[in-house]
Amino acid sequence: HEQVKQLAEVRVRAQAAQAAAGLLAAGAALKLVEDLAETRATSQTDQAEAGLAAIQANLTKLRRGLRDEELAQVRAALSQALASREDARRNAARMQTLFDNGAISRQTLDSAGTLLDVAKAQHRMAREQLTMAETGSREEDILSLEAQARQAEAGVAIARKQAESRTWQSDIAMAAAQVEQARANDTTARSLIDAESWSAEITAAAAAATQAQAALALAEKRLDDAFIKAPIAGTIARRNVDPGDMANPAAPLLDIVQMDTVRATVRVLEGDLANLHVGGAAGVLLQTLPAPVAASITRISPTVDPASRTAEVVIEMPNTDGSARPGMFARVSFPIDVRRNAILLPRDTVVADTAGGGSYVYTVAQGRARRAPIQQGLTEGRSVQVAAGLDAGAEVVYSGRQSLREGDFVKVVRRVDAW
Structure with missing residues (x-):
């Protein structure tokens, strides 16, 4: 019992420790979402606008031709686009981790993926601009850059829309709800420790064990009832049913007789009753026996039949060899006066x-x-x-x-x- 109690207490305390750790993790996730939320949206918008401005400036320079210092600016724009792409990649990875932990919504995760796609496109356009600047612009290059400028404008519009929707507020609310849930779990676990809930578990386990023992006893009783057992030891005198017959609770299946001792009932005249007493000797003579068998009186009826003026006397005799059978006719004698050597x-x-x-x-x-x-x-x-x-x-x-x-x-x- 003590070992079970200790195991239950260890398990409850482990659950409490796990709940406390969950509360700390939820609080850390909430702080991370709060730190990244609005700043991330604003910086993503600024990056998209900066990328658009760089593309537009490069487009203007291509139309009128690039000078050496302008070519250097194109190379710097490519470096900036590469940095923006890597920053968007790292941000998307963080958002995936927060989403897996249930700290942000699917919408926020999708927004981070969209911004990563925009950053990749801007990097690709900056690389193409540098190529055109170094090889000289052609009409089709200018047309391509104009298309890239329009794409960058669309990316800026998406970033602004996401910033205006303030989706980070729902992320913060979701993370805060998880903190409250973790706090509730922690409170519940601490309450279990304060209430020593393992004692109740032991009581419940003991009750379950008692119930199982009762169920076992009932099953054993039903199994025992499936077998028919004779109430006494003896010999089967008659079988009243055959295999396959329906059993009736009111009808006996077998008649069993005990043959070791047999009983005979006789009626004695009232005038001879005074010579008889319980435990007195009697002799029983059967047609199958050569001589009388010694018997004893076991009962003398206290009443006399008024019609026959007789009383019922019951005697018992040993029958170890089984020579006497129930229903046989017997002659019974009672010794009144004993003469020896007669x-x-x-x-x-x-x-x-x-x-x-x-x-x-x-x-x-x-x-x-x-x-x-x-x-x-x-x-x-x-x-x-x-x-x-x-x-x-x-x-x-x-x-x-x-x-x-x-x-x-x-x-x-x-x-x-x-x-």
Whole structure:
């Protein structure tokens, strides 16, 4: 920031110095125009008149013949004409410089060029007069000199007209206007220094930088909006559009599901709700799985449906292998009472004792069927717990038990481990 401030200050001070130099240059140009203006016009008129007088005098001498002293005067007139031509050349060069700097008008520059042309013509005529004077005059020489005299008279008239028009006044006014303009520029530059305008420039630059940063952020936001990003990580379950279709803000493009954890919603009778709590265990059995999967309760609805007398219970289960898919049918169980190291039998192996009450199973001992009364405990789906009456490891008849009687011979066709 400090370096930028220093650079801005240096630039403003350089502009002020340049404005001051411009003011000095404009003042010098004004003084030069004032010094040369009227004097230049008067001297140019005098030179034109002197050249005309010399030509007329030479013409008179040619008509009556020249003496030695008159011949010397002709030579002097040629020298004077040469000096006038060189003076007009230098004046035209100065006028060109002033015009290039904007100090004089085009009219003044053209006038200087015209006077240079007149001075050249007068020099040429003076040289011809000297030639005629030295070789002797002829009629055609006299006629030529008379024509030159008329041309010189025209040059005098032009010089007088320019002097009377006072064109130098407009040149002075133009140079003065340039001085005022340079003075205004100098005043402005000094005001910038006094006001320390570089501080405002730094503020403006900082504002421009802030605006550019905002524009960059907007452009990056628009670029980011050009890409469709999923709000969650998961698997695409359905694509609702095809490439080239028009997108509708109200319609989803893709359906994304998270498969690592799946959720099941079941309805539980109001009488069983007291045995459930959030965070409690649950078991989920799917047709694609050989055994129930452990799950947990994540939500229990605070209200009960008055029609079905049930409440909604939500459970979640891990699904890292992706075997459970949304929409599949599931059987959910909630453990109410946990018995460890319990003996479980398929429910179909248990026979109800209609005569004496209770229940029994058929075991196999020494190749014969033995009736074993049991005491049932907890039940879960197709399984039943044997609370008493049966030892672990006993063989129980599963198929064909309906036709068995106590002591019948039994042939074991296939053995299946209980779960």
